[in-house]
Amino acid sequence: AIQLTQSPSSLSASAGDRVTITCRASQAISSHLIWYQQKPGKAPKLLISLASILQSGVPSRFSGSGSGTDFTLTISSLQPEDFGTYYCLQVHDYPLTFGGGTKVEVK
């Protein structure tokens, strides 16, 4: 199975900061990567598909990039409502696999 390693596992940043989360795949997955945001007690929310396609309704401060094995999710200017845990998901091959998550705290 393809393994996804996210880093960091947690971060704390101030509102307005630029935040970058990394997801590394154990083998090449082209652009077959999805990013989700999850808030406590809630279902995940789809943010970005195919590594860089922003979903409708998602603020433009979120962006994704990468292909092959290395991917990033960037929040250009962190907002208080961006707290939560962010997960990457590879959809290149079965079994689909999630990264371990990155917990984001807004100071």
Add this chain to the structure above:
Amino acid sequence: QVQLVQSGAEVKKPGSSVRVSCKASGGTSHNYAITWVRQAPGQGLEWMGRTIPTLGTANYAQKFEGRVTITADKSTSTAYMEFSNLRSDDTAVYYCARSTLASYNMAVWGNGTTVTVSS
């Protein structure tokens, strides 16, 4: 707008089985897939498996093969996840999520079902 409504919380004994349902409402398309994802307390998301109701096929994470069966009833737009031989470490919130057949983008999620396995 499609919504997924899951069945209520369950408390089960070790070794027993549970069936969680996921009913879609508000949509007319039958060209979709249903994925099941679980989240143990304080832990991350774990992909369990995916079914395409129109094909009657399913793919599973190897970890769950033999214990999990994912099915769907097209006539009622309801998907099911049956989990057998439950253990205490299967205690988790179980989510269903829907994507189109053309992508794996799970944009619509159920409300989650808490399954507690305890003697």
